[in-house]
Amino acid sequence: MKERVRKQILDFKPYTPGLTLEDIREEYGVERVIKLASNENPLGVSPVVQKVLGQKAAEVFRYPQNHSPRLAAALAERLGVEPDMVVVGNGSDEIIDMLYRVVAEPGRDNVVCYEHSFSMYRMCAKLCGVEYREIPREHGLGLPMEHLARAADEHTALVFLTSPDNPTGLAATADEIAKLSRALPEGALLVVDGAYAEFAEPQDIYEAAPRLAELDNLVLLRTFSKAYGLAGMRLGYGIMPAWLASYLRRARIPFTVNLPAEAAGLAALEDEVFLSETLRVVCEGRDYLGRELAALGCEVTPSQANFLMFRPPSDATVFFEGMLRRGIIVRHLKSFGLPDHIRVNMGTESENRAFVSACRELL
Numbered sequence: 001m002k003e004r005v006r007k008q009i010l011d012f013k014p015y016t017p018g019l020t021l022e023d024i025r026e027e028y029g030v031e032r033v034i035k036l037a038s039n040e041n042p043l044g045v046s047p048v049v050q051k052v053l054g055q056k057a058a059e060v061f062r063y064p065q066n067h068s069p070r071l072a073a074a075l076a077e078r079l080g081v082e083p084d085m086v087v088v089g090n091g092s093d094e095i096i097d098m099l100y101r102v103v104a105e106p107g108r109d110n111v112v113c114y115e116h117s118f119s120m121y122r123m124c125a126k127l128c129g130v131e132y133r134e135i136p137r138e139h140g141l142g143l144p145m146e147h148l149a150r151a152a153d154e155h156t157a158l159v160f161l162t163s164p165d166n167p168t169g170l171a172a173t174a175d176e177i178a179k180l181s182r183a184l185p186e187g188a189l190l191v192v193d194g195a196y197a198e199f200a201e202p203q204d205i206y207e208a209a210p211r212l213a214e215l216d217n218l219v220l221l222r223t224f225s226k227a228y229g230l231a232g233m234r235l236g237y238g239i240m241p242a243w244l245a246s247y248l249r250r251a252r253i254p255f256t257v258n259l260p261a262e263a264a265g266l267a268a269l270e271d272e273v274f275l276s277e278t279l280r281v282v283c284e285g286r287d288y289l290g291r292e293l294a295a296l297g298c299e300v301t302p303s304q305a306n307f308l309m310f311r312p313p314s315d316a317t318v319f320f321e322g323m324l325r326r327g328i329i330v331r332h333l334k335s336f337g338l339p340d341h342i343r344v345n346m347g348t349e350s351e352n353r354a355f356v357s358a359c360r361e362l363l
């Protein structure tokens with residue numbers, strides 16, 4: 001019966017989750033485990049959101065409102081766009097998946113992306129039977145903007161740009177995004193994945209939302225998983241031309257965003273104190289870790305995100321394992337095709353200090 005499985009699916013590898021905090025505690029006999037590997041919020045969850053989640057527990061026997069209209073309206077107002085341009089999803093991952101299904105024709109179309117990027121883009125292409133065109137990066141692992149435009153043709157459905165980029169932390173300015181959008185062939189959508197957009201400084205140079213009115217092929221992706229500390233709720237959104245948003249809403253499975261998630265998103269938007277504290281802790285941590293890593297001989301890439309990518313002066317695998325033995329989980333970028341590089345996200349001040357002292361021991 002295995003022949004029933006579509007041929008695109010047969011060589012999918014099962015997802016191997018990273019070690020859990022308990023695994024590390026047991027395996028290495030350490031008391032305190034610090035996780036700086038998944039770009040989660042160093043301050044945890046907003047207390048305002050926690051309170052709202054408690055209140056919503058009694059309501060979960062009800063179906064949620066499909067497409068989370070209250071949250072979509074609140075987001076639209078903040079971004080200065082029409083509410084029908086916002087699609088709320090079960091993580092921005094759902095929006096990526098829906099974009100493929102709605103605009104990429106299997107067996108005919110292609111999507112364009114650069115190497116060493118978020119695995120979801122490739123996975124969806126494979127699942128959909130759409131050609132995945134991977135563009136090499138230049139020296140310094142920069143964002144190859146011109147090359148993206150050159151690789152696109154009349155069958156290109158989507159061009160992905162992660163900005164700020166994961167794993168490098170590099171960001172494209174709104175002007176660079178507009179230039180790329182205009183350089184693409186007719187019919188190709190430019191998807192700017194801004195999972196880390198809130199961390200870019202100064203915001204007005206990088207914020208592409210004001211350009212949506214003039215660029216009719218631009219799609220922006222955002223998430224509550226990082227700056228808003230809601231990774232476990234699964235809540236993200238896309239901002240796109242209204243005609244496209246309307247097809248996404250029509251084609252998707254009903255109620256993918258659950259009732260507590262919408263309430264959590266609304267509460268998170270209201271809690272400006274939590275967001276500004278998050279940004280302060282991340283930006284201070286980014287400066288501190290960047291300085292300390294450079295002083296220890298690491299090659300650090302300048303970052304606009306809540307993490308830093310660096311190349312330690314010695315073997316990255318040895319560094320990664322040395323960190324684990326000290327109870328600190330960072331991300332070895334082997335899975336991104338960068339075996340010499342490490343990614344570390346900003347933790348609390350005390351977690352950052354613990355990371356730096358572990359680095360001093362190791363390097």
Ligand SMILES: *Cc1c(COP(=O)(O)O)cnc(C)c1O
Pocket residue numbers: 039090091092093094118162166193195222223224225226231234235236
């Ligand atoms: C973390 C991350 C996301 C967020 O995905 P969610 O499904 O919203 O949690 C999206 N894109 C990139 C590049 C990321 O690193």
